Amino acid sequence: MADVSSPPVTFIAGSGDIPDRERDALVDIHPKGFFIRHPPAPHELDEAVTPEIKLFQTIHMGAAVVDPNRWSLVLDGLVERPFSINLEQLRQMPTRSVTSFHECYGSPINPSTKNVWRIGNVRWTGVPLQYLLSIAWPNLERGSFVWSDGLDSGAFAGISADRYQKDLPIDKALSPEVLVAYEMNGQPLTKERGGPVRLVIPGWFGTNSTKWLCHLSVQATRSRGPFTTVFYNEIDPADSEGVRKRPVWRVEPNSMIVRPRPEEVVLAKYVEGWGRAWGAEEIVRVEISLDHGETWTEATVVPRKEFEWQLFSFEVHARRSGKYHIQARATDQSGTQQPLLGRRNHVPNVHIWVESTSA
Ligand SMILES: Nc1nc2c(c(=O)[nH]1)N[C@H]1C(S)=C(S)[C@@H](COP(=O)(O)O)O[C@H]1N2
Numbered sequence: 001m002a003d004v005s006s007p008p009v010t011f012i013a014g015s016g017d018i019p020d021r022e023r024d025a026l027v028d029i030h031p032k033g034f035f036i037r038h039p040p041a042p043h044e045l046d047e048a049v050t051p052e053i054k055l056f057q058t059i060h061m062g063a064a065v066v067d068p069n070r071w072s073l074v075l076d077g078l079v080e081r082p083f084s085i086n087l088e089q090l091r092q093m094p095t096r097s098v099t100s101f102h103e104c105y106g107s108p109i110n111p112s113t114k115n116v117w118r119i120g121n122v123r124w125t126g127v128p129l130q131y132l133l134s135i136a137w138p139n140l141e142r143g144s145f146v147w148s149d150g151l152d153s154g155a156f157a158g159i160s161a162d163r164y165q166k167d168l169p170i171d172k173a174l175s176p177e178v179l180v181a182y183e184m185n186g187q188p189l190t191k192e193r194g195g196p197v198r199l200v201i202p203g204w205f206g207t208n209s210t211k212w213l214c215h216l217s218v219q220a221t222r223s224r225g226p227f228t229t230v231f232y233n234e235i236d237p238a239d240s241e242g243v244r245k246r247p248v249w250r251v252e253p254n255s256m257i258v259r260p261r262p263e264e265v266v267l268a269k270y271v272e273g274w275g276r277a278w279g280a281e282e283i284v285r286v287e288i289s290l291d292h293g294e295t296w297t298e299a300t301v302v303p304r305k306e307f308e309w310q311l312f313s314f315e316v317h318a319r320r321s322g323k324y325h326i327q328a329r330a331t332d333q334s335g336t337q338q339p340l341l342g343r344r345n346h347v348p349n350v351h352i353w354v355e356s357t358s359a
């Protein structure tokens, strides 16, 4: 009987009684090793919702092959009622769908000052993490983070790990958009997407959305695994000395120009185009420049729904015929602006040719 007092879960007598049994659902790691599927160029990413085939993939150590019949998720740590659930129990729980941009930070080994364009926008469906936490009764005084484990193991950049483990602060974990997801764009998650179940953290970099999820744990400190210590910490741009580091969590404002296409020949005095902008916060302004940032013209930006990327459209005046660099610069609700150069989210630019008929 599924009522409020008896949620569809199996309570565990004491945390750590059956160490790591959830890991038995792992059948194999195949293929092994690092894998990236690049998305197409921005001008080809022209659907509002990115189809599976055009969505990038990032896998560090190899893809976990998971037996859905043996799959279970354990929630333990600083909680009063640790529990485990199987797939059937998860599917009985209240679901929610969230459309969100999905962006990879890029290689954590190289300084990522170039735009990598590992970006898309998809609809995820699953059970809010908030709901699962509410069943477990977390200790909110001591429990400051939620750690998440994937079933994959192996090595990345010469460092071996017995699991992919990430962490997120409890505030974000309790935000209603964070999902323990089993569908993307209305279809069950494929193996490479992290199926049968993965974490999805809208507004945050993809690295935090643990695939092949098997374990969540409320903890007092940050995770000590390589994916939260060695990898995925970056220099905080707010530190004037350029030394303080911060975790790769929130996505900074970013944008891409979809039209005109690179090297397109535009036969008009007014260059029309459109693109997408996104970030952890809603984008409230996008500006366009044709003169290397000397002057900016406001684009029209569609307000954000959920965590989706936002459409912007523009019309800018080209005073002469010739080659132009179109630049787009997004600003979010707190006033954070895309930098012109030197950061992973610096403004994109597209070269075009204007042949102005009436100039
Ligand atoms: N278990 C596990 N989860 C993972 C990864 C991984 O290698 N293993 N890669 C992360 C990174 S860096 C990104 S960008 C996203 C990519 O998700 P996608 O491949 O579905 O696009 O998954 C994240 N979750």
Ligand SMILES: [Mo]
Pocket (backbone or CB within 6 Å): 058, 103, 104, 105, 106, 206, 207
């Ligand atoms: Mo990533």
